[in-house]
Amino acid sequence: MRWLLILMISALAACEPLPPQAPQPSPSQDTRATDAPPRSNADLRQRAEIAARNFVQVVETVEPVAESECRRVAPRMNCDFLIVVDDRPGQAPNAFQTLARDGRPIVAFNLALIASVDNADELAFVMGHEAAHHILGHLTRMQQNAAVGAVIFSGLASMSGANAASVRTAEELGAAVGARTYSKDFELEADRLGTIITKRAGYDPIRGAAFFTRLPDPGNKFLGTHPPNSARIDIVRRTAGAI
Numbered sequence: 001m002r003w004l005l006i007l008m009i010s011a012l013a014a015c016e017p018l019p020p021q022a023p024q025p026s027p028s029q030d031t032r033a034t035d036a037p038p039r040s041n042a043d044l045r046q047r048a049e050i051a052a053r054n055f056v057q058v059v060e061t062v063e064p065v066a067e068s069e070c071r072r073v074a075p076r077m078n079c080d081f082l083i084v085v086d087d088r089p090g091q092a093p094n095a096f097q098t099l100a101r102d103g104r105p106i107v108a109f110n111l112a113l114i115a116s117v118d119n120a121d122e123l124a125f126v127m128g129h130e131a132a133h134h135i136l137g138h139l140t141r142m143q144q145n146a147a148v149g150a151v152i153f154s155g156l157a158s159m160s161g162a163n164a165a166s167v168r169t170a171e172e173l174g175a176a177v178g179a180r181t182y183s184k185d186f187e188l189e190a191d192r193l194g195t196i197i198t199k200r201a202g203y204d205p206i207r208g209a210a211f212f213t214r215l216p217d218p219g220n221k222f223l224g225t226h227p228p229n230s231a232r233i234d235i236v237r238r239t240a241g242a243i
Contacts (some may be wrong), residue, residue, distance in 0.1 A: 001029075026076060047115070054120040055109075058203075059083050062124050065201040066131035069193070073135050078103050081131060086110040095126050097133040105134040122200060123234075125208025131193035136193060138186045184227040191232050195239040209236040 054198050063081055070079035082104055086094075091111035107130045117123045133139065191209075197223045198205040 014235075044216050051117070054117075054123055055085075055114050056079065058120055058123045059129060062131075062197065062201045064201070065133045066128065066135070066197050069197055069200070070131070070135045074137070074194075076138075077135070078105060079135075079158045080104055081134075082106045083127075084108045095130055097130040097139065099134075099139065107131055107134075109116060121198070121208040122211040123208075124203035125194060125198045125205055125211065128197035128201070128205075128208075129190050132190040132193035133186070136186070136189055138190065141186070144193070187227055188231065188235050191235050192239045196243060199240060199243050201238045205240050207235055209233050 018182060063083060067079045067081055070077060070081075084106060086108055088110070091110050091112055093110065093116045095107070095113050096111045098108065100106055109126075113126070114123070117126070139174065195205040195209075198208055209232065212232050215229060
């Protein structure tokens with residue numbers, strides 16, 4: 001098992017938590033909103049050092065569990081996770097799952113997300129959640145839904161006699177609608193499997209899911225990408241209680 005960690009402890013120790021911005025639509029994005037007063041440089045350094053140690057420890061303990069669960073659930077899938085850190089400054093806290101060109105699964109965090117969690121349980125839960133997106137094939141399913149939506153919308157536009165530019169616009173709109181069709185279900189599925197991974201790695205998923213209580217609640221918006229926070233916390237509690 002090998003993993004790449006683009007992270008220098010000294011660099012993170014010099015980093016302070018970044019101010020959160022409005023969350024952008026993505027398969028999975030976690031941000032923290034806070035009105036805490038400014039911290040001293042010494043306090044920021046200590047918090048950054050703790051965050052760095054927590055991150056390294058969480059990667060070392062959660063990654064092998066996620067890979068084991070991946071091989072159990074999807075034995076034909078590439079389960080060799082690559083954990084990376086985006087160290088670009090000025091970004092909103094974010095974590096996401098994607099694929100390398102060779103199909104290797106990537107779980108990415110930025111420094112703002114690492115600095116924003118309150119404890120290792122929250123970080124472990126975020127990592128388990130993102131790994132679950134890959135294990136459950138959500139990225140591929142989302143791409144398939146986007147392709148279907150694009151075909152339907154562009155086809156309807158063509159049948160109505162729209163010009164080429166309007167057909168292309170309809171195709172783009174259809175892809176966006178298709179990609180969002182089951183995104184809430186995907187998030188809840190990832191929360192459930194992420195809970196299992198987190199608990200099997202030795203962390204408390206319920207304590208980890210407290211991360212959601214600091215996120216702006218998306219409610220139940222039509223074509224929203226994330227379900228209500230209450231629904232996410234509920235499925236974590238029910239899953240953890242059944243393990």
